[in-house]
Amino acid sequence: MVEVSGIAPATLAALIALVRKHTGIAMSERKSVLLERRLRPRVQALKLASYQAYLDMVEQDHAEVPHFIDLVTTNDTLFFRTQQVWDYVEREFLPAWWHAHPGQRLKIWSAAASSGEELYSVAMLCEEFAAAHPGFSYQIHATDISRQILALAREGQYTGRSVVRIQETHPEWVKKYFRPSANGLRVVDALKKHVELAQHNLLTPLKPARQFDLVFLRNVLIYFDQEHQHTILQQARLSMASHAIMIVGESESISGRNTAYQLDRPMIYRME
Numbered sequence: 001m002v003e004v005s006g007i008a009p010a011t012l013a014a015l016i017a018l019v020r021k022h023t024g025i026a027m028s029e030r031k032s033v034l035l036e037r038r039l040r041p042r043v044q045a046l047k048l049a050s051y052q053a054y055l056d057m058v059e060q061d062h063a064e065v066p067h068f069i070d071l072v073t074t075n076d077t078l079f080f081r082t083q084q085v086w087d088y089v090e091r092e093f094l095p096a097w098w099h100a101h102p103g104q105r106l107k108i109w110s111a112a113a114s115s116g117e118e119l120y121s122v123a124m125l126c127e128e129f130a131a132a133h134p135g136f137s138y139q140i141h142a143t144d145i146s147r148q149i150l151a152l153a154r155e156g157q158y159t160g161r162s163v164v165r166i167q168e169t170h171p172e173w174v175k176k177y178f179r180p181s182a183n184g185l186r187v188v189d190a191l192k193k194h195v196e197l198a199q200h201n202l203l204t205p206l207k208p209a210r211q212f213d214l215v216f217l218r219n220v221l222i223y224f225d226q227e228h229q230h231t232i233l234q235q236a237r238l239s240m241a242s243h244a245i246m247i248v249g250e251s252e253s254i255s256g257r258n259t260a261y262q263l264d265r266p267m268i269y270r271m272e
């Protein structure tokens with residue numbers, strides 16, 4: 001195996017600039033150990049002698065860019081992450097939306113969907129709601145910048161802490177919405193058929209623009225500086241219906257960043 005020494009300061013600065021160019025993510029120089037850990041296996045697999053050689057490759061070879069994006073993005077997620085959000089969706093959002101839009105199809109966007117736990121969590125809540133409310137239907141559009149992570153979301157195969165989490169939070173739904181798979185659980189097709197997945201960079205316009213009723217933009221704004229957060233919020237607004245709700249992550253707040261979003265309660269925003 002090729003031994004690769006640490007990232008030289010000039011290479012680090014150039015890699016950070018490249019991360020920002022391709023994803024918008026603002027990475028600080030303090031993240032050099034993290035970057036090194038993530039890039040090292042790829043540098044070794046390509047038999048390159050240094051991180052500078054890898055930097056040159058990403059700059060010159062467009063085919064390497066998606067791999068680079070896969071490596072530098074953080075994809076942590078869980079089923080039913082932050083329970084109070086799911087209580088809100090189940091007990092307040094769905095009944096209120098159905099009351100206001102009888103007969104219509106609910107349109108949901110899981111932006112920055114990662115490996116899909118978030119979108120299948122909302123799909124399970126929608127299935128339960130549909131069972132109790134004949135005529136209710138829904139569609140989930142799920143996007144992420146990382147192609148590799150989207151492929152996992154599309155497969156819907158889960159292992160490790162994702163499986164532990166769903167078994168802990170919703171043991172009764174494991175049998176209903178999952179089947180055993182080689183190393184864990186696989187989401188049933190009945191959930192998948194409501195989902196479409198597409199690669200999308202949140203800094204760019206969603207094409208075609210949609211009018212979503214409910215948008216999950218959770219645990220992703222934290223990776224961007226203020227300027228890019230503002231751009232993301234502006235872009236997202238263009239794909240939201242006037243009555244839409246946006247849900248952000250526990251450590252995120254968009255108050256004051258964009259006046260189109262009005263705080264309803266922590267993590268939940270309404271359009272003005």
Ligand SMILES: C[S@@+](CC[C@H](N)C(=O)[O-])C[C@H]1O[C@@H](n2cnc3c(N)ncnc32)[C@H](O)[C@@H]1O
Pocket residue numbers: 023024025073074075076077078081111112113114115118143144145146149200201202203217218219220223249
């Ligand atoms: C920490 S995960 C959040 C997953 C999920 N929303 C949740 O809250 O559990 C952040 C995701 O944002 C994605 N991401 C990062 N930059 C992005 C960008 N510019 N456009 C779209 N997705 C991006 C990453 O690939 C990653 O899957």
